Amino acid sequence: xxxxxxxxxxxxxxxxxxxxxxxxxxxxxxxxxxxxxxxxxxxxxxxxxxxxxxxxxxxxxxxxxxxxxxxxxxxxxxxxxxxxxxxxxxxxxxxxxxxxxxxxxxxxxxxxxxxxxxxxxxxxxxxxxxxxxxxxxxxxxxxxxxxxxxxxxxxxxxxxxxxxxxxxxxxxxxxxxxxxxxxxxxxxxxxxxxxxxxxxxxxxxxxxxxxxxxxxxxxxxxxxxxxxxxxxxxxxxxxxxxxxxxxxxxxxxxxxxxxxxxxxxxxxxxxxxxxxxxxxxxxxxxxxxxxxxxxxxxxxxxxxxxxxxxxxxxxxxxxxxxxxxxxxxxxxxxxxxxxxxxxxxxxxxxxxxxxxxxxxxxxxxxxxxxxxxxxxxxxxxxxxxxxxxxxxxxxxxxxxxxxxxx
Amino acid sequence: xxxxxxxxxxxxxxxxxxxxxxxxxxxxxxxxxxxxxxxxxxxxxxxxxxxxxxxxxxxxxxxxxxxxxxxxxxxxxxxxxxxxxxxxxxxxxxxxxxxxxxxxxxxxxxxxxxxxxxxxxxxxxxxxxxxxxxxxxxxxxxxxxxxxxxxxxxxxxxxxxxxxxxxxxxxxxxxxxxxxxxxxxxxxxxxxxxxxxxxxxxxxxxxxxxxxxxxxxxxxxxxxxxxxxxxxxxxxxxxxxxxxxxxxxxxxxxxxxxxxxxxxxxxxxxxxxxxxxxxxxxxxxxxxxxxxxxxxxxxxxxxxxxxxxxxxxxxxxxxxxxxxxxxxxxxxxxxxxxxxxxxxxxxxxxxxxxxxxxxxxxxxxxxxxxxxxxxxxxxxxxxxxxxxxxxxxxxxxxxxxxxxxx
Numbered sequence: 087x088x089x090x091x092x093x094x095x096x097x098x099x100x101x102x103x104x105x106x107x108x109x110x111x112x113x114x115x116x117x118x119x120x121x122x123x124x125x126x127x128x129x130x131x132x133x134x135x136x137x138x139x140x141x142x143x144x145x146x147x148x149x150x151x152x153x154x155x156x157x158x159x160x161x162x163x164x165x166x167x168x169x170x171x172x173x174x175x176x177x178x179x180x181x182x183x184x185x186x187x188x189x190x191x192x193x194x195x196x197x198x199x200x201x202x203x204x205x206x207x208x209x210x211x212x213x214x215x216x217x218x219x220x221x222x223x224x225x226x227x228x229x230x231x232x233x234x235x236x237x238x239x240x241x242x243x244x245x246x247x248x249x250x251x252x253x254x255x256x257x258x259x260x261x262x263x264x265x266x267x268x269x270x271x272x273x274x275x276x277x278x279x280x281x282x283x284x285x286x287x288x289x290x291x292x293x294x295x296x297x298x299x300x301x302x303x304x305x306x307x308x309x310x311x312x313x314x315x316x317x318x319x320x321x322x323x324x325x326x327x328x329x330x331x332x333x334x335x336x337x338x339x340x341x342x343x344x345x346x347x348x349x350x351x352x353x354x355x356x357x358x359x360x361x362x363x364x365x366x367x368x369x370x371x372x373x374x375x376x377x378x379x380x381x382x383x384x385x386x387x388x389x390x391x392x393x394x395x396x397x398x399x400x401x402x403x404x405x406x407x408x409x410x411x412x413x414x415x416x417x418x419x420x421x422x423x424x425x426x427x428x429x430x431x432x433x434x435x436x437x438x439x440x441x442x443x444x445x446x447x448x449x450x451x452x453x454x455x456x457x458x459x460x461x462x463x464x465x466x467x468x469x470x471x472x473x474x475x476x477x478x479x480x481x482x483x484x485x486x487x488x489x490x491x492x
Numbered sequence: 493x494x495x496x497x498x499x500x501x502x503x504x505x506x507x508x509x510x511x512x513x514x515x516x517x518x519x520x521x522x523x524x525x526x527x528x529x530x531x532x533x534x535x536x537x538x539x540x541x542x543x544x545x546x547x548x549x550x551x552x553x554x555x556x557x558x559x560x561x562x563x564x565x566x567x568x569x570x571x572x573x574x575x576x577x578x579x580x581x582x583x584x585x586x587x588x589x590x591x592x593x594x595x596x597x598x599x600x601x602x603x604x605x606x607x608x609x610x611x612x613x614x615x616x617x618x619x620x621x622x623x624x625x626x627x628x629x630x631x632x633x634x635x636x637x638x639x640x641x642x643x644x645x646x647x648x649x650x651x652x653x654x655x656x657x658x659x660x661x662x663x664x665x666x667x668x669x670x671x672x673x674x675x676x677x678x679x680x681x682x683x684x685x686x687x688x689x690x691x692x693x694x695x696x697x698x699x700x701x702x703x704x705x706x707x708x709x710x711x712x713x714x715x716x717x718x719x720x721x722x723x724x725x726x727x728x729x730x731x732x733x734x735x736x737x738x739x740x741x742x743x744x745x746x747x748x749x750x751x752x753x754x755x756x757x758x759x760x761x762x763x764x765x766x767x768x769x770x771x772x773x774x775x776x777x778x779x780x781x782x783x784x785x786x787x788x789x790x791x792x793x794x795x796x797x798x799x800x801x802x803x804x805x806x807x808x809x810x811x812x813x814x815x816x817x818x819x820x821x822x823x824x825x826x827x828x829x830x831x832x833x834x835x836x837x838x839x840x841x842x843x844x845x846x847x848x849x850x851x852x853x854x855x856x857x858x859x860x861x862x863x864x865x866x867x868x869x870x871x872x873x874x875x876x877x878x879x880x881x882x883x884x885x886x887x888x889x890x891x892x893x894x895x896x897x898x
Binding site for chain 1 (some may be wrong): 734835
C-alpha cells in the first residue's frame with residue numbers, strides 16, 4: 087500500500103470545498119474572509135457557509151484582528167493551533183536539521199547535528215530522535231502531540247511509497263521503510279518523505295509570490311547537484327517521483343570519473359565535493375598561496391566556501407576555479423533552459439555561499455548559449471531562503487498534507 | 493495587445509462551469525449526461541442545470557443515441573456543428589498541410605503542398621490560401637464559415653502574442669504578424685499560432701487516454717529536432733512559450749558545426765538533414781553500395797528513409813548510421829529523462845519512418861545511462877499518430893479555444 091494512503095487515518099478528512107479554502111488560508115500573506123473570497127473568486131456567502139463548520143470543528147480559527155481593517159474589524163484566519171504540531175526534517179549528506187512548528191509552520195525551534203548519511207538509516211534515525219526529543223522537551227511536548235512529519239533526503243525518492251530508491255550516496259537506505267519506522271514512534275502522525283531538492287523548491291514556492299514562481303527551477307549545488315521543478319505553481323515530481331535528477335547530466339565527455347560510474351557529470355566537475363578536491367590539490371601544489379594558507383590553518387580539509395574566501399582576496403587560481411565550476415553548471419542549465427523555459431532559476435545549497443562570481447559565471451554561459459527567447463525574461467538568482475529552504479519545504483509538505491479530501 | 497486577447501470577440505463566451513463541461517464533452521470517448529457526471533464528479537442535476545442553457549444557445553447538441561444504453565436511451569452529446577468550421581494548419585520546413593473539420597475535429601478534408609518555409613511568410617501564406625480555398629470550395633463553404641484556425645510552425649513561438657521569434661530555419665518570419673494577416677481574410681475566425689511540436693504533443697495527448705499521458709514528451713525528429721512537453725495532462729509551453737527547444741542540446745563537444753553556430757548539437761548529428769548528408773557521402777564514396785544505388789535511382793538526394801531501406805537489406809554502413817544517430821538522440825533524451833522523469837516518450841517526425849532499429853538504439857542508450865528509478869516504468873515509442881499528429885494538434889488547439897470564460 088502507498089504510504090500516502092496508509093497514513094490517511096492519521097490525517098484530517100475534509101470536503102473538496104473545505105480543502106480549497108484551507109489551501110488558501112495557509113498561503114501567505116495573512117487571510118481574512120474578504121481576502122479569501124477575492125483569492126478564490128467566490129462570494130462572501132460561500133466563505134461563511136464553508137468556514138463555519140471548519141471553525142466549529144476547531145480546524146480553522148480567528149487568530150487576531152487584521153491590521154488597518156477600518157471600522158468593522160476583519161479577523162485574520164489561520165489553522166487552529168489545537169490541531170497539533172509539525173516536524174520538518176532535512177537530511178543532508180553531512181548534516182541533519184530538525185524543526186518544530188505549529189500548523190502555521192512558523193518555527194518554534196530548530197536543532198542540527200553533523201551526520202554521515204552513508205552510516206545508514208538506523209544510525210541517522212537515532213540522530214533524528216535525539217534532536218526531536220530535545221525539541222519536544224524544550225517545548226514541554228510529547229511524541230503524541232506531533233500530527234505531521236515532512237522529511238527530505240538527499241537521494242531519489244518514490245514519493246507515493248515513501249521509499250529511497252537506488253540512492254548513489256546513501257548506502258543502506260535503498261527501499262528502507264522510513265515512514266513506517268518513524269510512525270511507530272509517533273502514534274498520531276503521518277510521515278511523508280521527499281527528495282531534499284523537491285522540498286527546497288516547495289519552500290521557495292511557499293515563500294515567493296505564486297505569480298513569480300509559476301515555472302521555477304530550484305538548483306541545489308551542495309556536495310552533489312540536484313534540481314527541484316515547479317510546474318504551473320506546483321512541485322512536479324515526474325512519473326516515478328524522481329524528476330530533477332540533474333547531477334549526472336554530462337558536460338564533459340571523458341571528464342573525471344563520477345561516483346555514478348559515468349565520466350564528466352556536472353556533479354563530478356562542479357559539485358561542492360569536486361570543488362573542494364580541486365581546492366585541496368591547488369593548496370597542496372602551492373599553485374594557490376591563499377588556499378595553501380587556509381589548509382594550514384584548518385588542518386584537514388577545504389570546502390567550496392574557502393575557495394570563495396580566497397577568490398575574494400584576489401587569488402587567481404581560486405578565481406579560475408570558481409569561473410570553471412560556474413561554467414559547467416551553466417552548461418548543464420543551458421540544456422534545462424532550452425527544454426523547460428523557466429521564468430526563474432533559484433540556486434541554493436552550500437556552494438551558493440561561494441559568492442556572486444559563481445552566479446555570474448553561470449549567468450554568462452546560459453545567456454550566451456540558450457536561445458534569445460528562452461532567456462529574454464529569465465532570472466537566475468541565489469535563493470533568498472538560503473539554508474532554510476529545505477526545512478521550510480519539509481514543514482510545508484507536512485502542513486499541506488494535514489488535511490485530505492475524502 | 494496579446495493575440496489571444498485580441499481574438500476574444502471572435503470566440504464564444506461561456507461561464508466557468510460551462511467551460512468545464514464543454515472541455516469534458518470534447519474529449520474522447522463519446523460523452524453522455526451520465527458519463528459527464530462521473531468524469532466531472534458532479535451530480536446529474538448539476539449536468540442538467542449547466543447543459544440546458546448551452547443546448548438552448550445551440551452550442552451543445554445531442555448528436556445521437558449511445559450504443560448499448562439499455563431501455564432508456566442515453567444521448568451522445570457534442571459541440572453543435574452549427575457553431576462553424578475549424579481549420580488546422582501544419583507548416584513544416586518543406587511541406588504544408590491544411591485540414592478542415594467541424595467543431596468535433598473529425599476531418600472533413602485535408603490537402604498538402606510542398607513549400608520552402610524559408611521563402612518567407614508572404615509566399616507560404618499564398619500556399620495556405622490556395623489549399624484552404626480548394627478545401628472550402630469542395631465543401632461548398634466560404635471564408636466566413638470558419639470560426640477558428642490553429643496553426644503550427646517549425647520554430648520558436650511566443651504563443652500569447654502569436655509571433656515567431658528568432659527562428660533558426662524561418663528567415664523573414666521573425667515577428668511577422670501572422671494571426672492579424674490571416675484574420676483579415678477570415679472575418680469570423682480567431683487564429684492561434686504555436687510551435688509545431690507543441691501541437692504534435694497536443695494531438696498525441698488528445699488521442700491517448702488522459703491517464704496514459706500525464707507527463708509525456710513528444711520528440712519530433714524531422715529535418716530538425718524539437719520537443720513538446722505534456723505536464724499534468726496539459727501542454728506545457730514555458731515562461732516565454734518556447735519550452736521543448738531541444739535540438740541544440742550538445743551531445744558531442746567540438747562535433748560538427750550546427751546552423752545555430754554551436755558545435756555538436758543533437759540536430760547537427762542526428763536530425764533528418766544530418767542523416768541525409770551522411771547518407772549522401774556514404775553513397776558518393778561507395779562505402780555503402782545500396783545507398784549508392786538508391787542515389788543513382790533517385791538522382792538528386794537521399795533522405796533518412798533511404799537509409800532505413802538500405803539497412804533493412806543489411807547494408808552495414810546504413811545500419812551503423814542508424815545506430816549512431818539513435819545513440820545521439822538517446823544521449824540527449826537521457827538528460828531529459830533524468831530531469832523530467834516522463835512516463836512516456838513518443839517519437840514522431842519524418843525520421844521515425846526509418847524503422848525500429850533507430851528506436852532500439854535510442855532505448856538502449858537511455859536504459860543504460862539514466863537512473864533505474866527514472867526508467868523503471870518509462871515507455872519510449874513511435875507515435876501512433878504518425879504524420880497526422882501536427883494537424884490533429886492544430887485542430888485541437890482551435891477547438892479548445894472556441895470557447896472562453898468571461
